Amino acid sequence: MEMREHIISLPERIFIGNGIISRIDEYFSELGLTGPFLIVTGSNVRRLIVSKILDKIPADVIEVQEANLDEVRKVEEFAKKHESNVILGVGGGKAIDVAKFSAFELNKRFVSIPTAPSHDGITSPFAAIKGLGKPISMKAKEPTAIIADIDVLSSAPxxxxxxxxxxxxxxxxxxxxxxxxxxxxxxxxxxxxxxxxxxxxxxxxxxxxxxxxxxxxxxxxxxxxxxxxxxxxxxxxxxxxxxxxxxxxxxxxxxxxxxxxxxxxxxxxxxxxxxxxxxxxxxxxxxxxxxxxxxxxxxxxxxxxxxxxxxxxxxxxxxxxxxxxxxxxxxxxxxxxxxxxxxxxxx
Ligand SMILES: NC(=O)C1=CN([C@@H]2O[C@H](COP(=O)(O)OP(=O)(O)OC[C@H]3O[C@@H](n4cnc5c(N)ncnc54)[C@H](OP(=O)(O)O)[C@@H]3O)[C@@H](O)[C@H]2O)C=CC1
Ligand SMILES: O=C(CO)COP(=O)(O)O
Ligand SMILES: [Zn+2]
The missing domain is CATH 1.20.1090.10 (Dehydroquinate synthase-like - alpha domain)
Structure with missing residues (x-):
């Protein structure tokens, strides 16, 4: 039996509970996360949920439509220009994957804030980005934190x-x-x-x-x-x-x-x-x-x-x-x- 040597990538902290998105500022100071923060999200989620985060922490917001290389490059350019220190993926699998892959390439911290329990990319250190050859996931950044607000997740369609x-x-x-x-x-x-x-x-x-x-x-x-x-x-x-x-x-x-x-x-x-x-x-x-x-x-x-x-x-x-x-x-x-x-x- 082959005994592989590999690195285990796990999230540093997982916050899970009802209404906890409004405690994001406390969680960030607990983890020593400092701005500038960049929220990567989709248009629906921006309209429905992102303001709950902006009420608590100042952050730039960028919208993505697809999990593809063009969107990753767009996020990376923005993050470089605005000197973003922490990249937050707020949304379904696509927004989270784009944030996760951009954070990986820029070597920035990544925070996963799922708004739908629709996929298991919430925690995984992998991202499925179209344009990298095949429609399968690649190595990306493990989350520093996951904030899984059950009230938000239950309100998903x-x-x-x-x-x-x-x-x-x-x-x-x-x-x-x-x-x-x-x-x-x-x-x-x-x-x-x-x-x-x-x-x-x-x-x-x-x-x-x-x-x-x-x-x-x-x-x-x-x-x-x-x-x-x-x-x-x-x-x-x-x-x-x-x-x-x-x-x-x-x-x-x-x-x-x-x-x-x-x-x-x-x-x-x-x-x-x-x-x-x-x-x-x-x-x-x-x-x-x-x-x-x-x-x-x-x-x-x-x-x-x-x-x-x-x-x-x-x-x-x-x-x-x-x-x-x-x-x-x-x-x-x-x-x-x-x-x-x-x-x-x-x-
Ligand atoms: N990295 C990994 O290990 C894994 C990655 N994946 C990837 O994840 C993707 C699939 O994710 P999935 O979530 O199904 O699809 P999407 O990310 O495309 O989300 C589907 C739709 O749901 C909307 N949405 C999300 N949350 C809410 C909410 N609370 N209320 C209303 N609308 C909401 C999104 O809006 P908006 O337009 O705002 O984005 C979007 O239009 C695939 O690309 C897949 O490859 C899947 C499994 C594992
Ligand atoms: O979707 C995934 C797990 O649920 C990731 O799988 P792939 O490596 O096939 O993209
Ligand atoms: Zn899957």
Missing amino acids: RRLINAGIGDTVGKIVAVRDWRLAAKLRGEYYGDYTASLALLSARHALNCTKIINKDLKYGVRLLVEALISSGVAMGMAGSTRPASGSEHLFAHAVEMLYPEGPLHGELVGVGTIMMAYIHGIKWKEIRKALIRIGAPVTAKQLGVPNEIIIKALTIAHTIRPERYTILGDRGLTWASAEKVARNTGVIT
């Missing part, structure tokens, strides 16, 4: 909350793929980080039974699961515990159909189909996603059937170095169609 559950149940497949790679390819397998990622998935499944009755408690459970999945990535030194064939499917759809569904929605559907191929509890996963109203069909995703099938056939080419159940040759068109039909994703 339900679709975003459901996407976070989809991203998290994906770990069931990701860990299976990782074990397979260890068996078939002798790849390093981190038992502890795999267990941590699986624990997140278990909590996300449990969350589907709670969240319809008690939104805030459900969101709290989900956010903790997302944070700990990010910790698993930080400990593994790669996104391996959190991303396998279900993510490859999601990335393939994102490439073929860029204006399509949310990341976590695609991961949820990918998890159903890859769990089916693995021969594990795909029906239970599907049922859990249906319970919360998350999409489980191509129609609900708003993606044409052909794109789903095509994505299944090219998914194995996206990250050839990471072995998964899709193997080196992937699925044929006919077998991809069968998988999608047998799991009810296409009809």
Whole structure:
């Protein structure tokens, strides 16, 4: 068994609770964080949430629309010009990734302030930035602090909350793929980080039974699961515990159909189909996603059937170095169609 040497990147401090965004000034002085501060955010989040931060700390604000290299360069130029000392990512996965990657390149401190529990990039020291070659994440900066305000996170549209559950149940497949790679390819397998990622998935499944009755408690459970999945990535030194064939499917759809569904929605559907191929509890996963109203069909995703099938056939080419159940040759068109039909994703 290969015993890798790698650096474990973890957040320094995680603040989690109700209404805590209004304590940002206290947290920053506790951590010795001093300005100038730069908030990287999106237009919706700026309108809805950023003023709560500006009431407490002075900060420059820059809006981004996409997590791509142009937006990263824009943020970096701004940060250099304004001598920003700490970069805050305030928003969904895209704003957080742009802030995280810019902070990494400029070697500035990064603070993660998620406004939606839609992805596990809240904690991870990785960022998915388009224009760097592939639609997969790269090494970035670990957060100095995470401020997870449950009131803010619970006020996110339900679709975003459901996407976070989809991203998290994906770990069931990701860990299976990782074990397979260890068996078939002798790849390093981190038992502890795999267990941590699986624990997140278990909590996300449990969350589907709670969240319809008690939104805030459900969101709290989900956010903790997302944070700990990010910790698993930080400990593994790669996104391996959190991303396998279900993510490859999601990335393939994102490439073929860029204006399509949310990341976590695609991961949820990918998890159903890859769990089916693995021969594990795909029906239970599907049922859990249906319970919360998350999409489980191509129609609900708003993606044409052909794109789903095509994505299944090219998914194995996206990250050839990471072995998964899709193997080196992937699925044929006919077998991809069968998988999608047998799991009810296409009809
Ligand atoms: N680095 C990593 O390890 C990981 C990265 N990711 C990446 O994260 C991205 C997906 O993140 P996701 O959050 O799904 O998508 P987005 O960041 O695109 O957010 C989706 C939408 O939700 C809006 N929004 C966010 N919070 C609120 C709120 N509280 N109220 C109302 N609207 C809100 C955003 O508004 P606005 O327009 O203001 O931004 C945006 O329009 C992908 O790029 C994916 O690759 C995913 C998992 C892990
Ligand atoms: O989305 C992720 C984990 O949820 C990151 O995965 P990737 O490394 O495939 O981008
Ligand atoms: Zn993901």
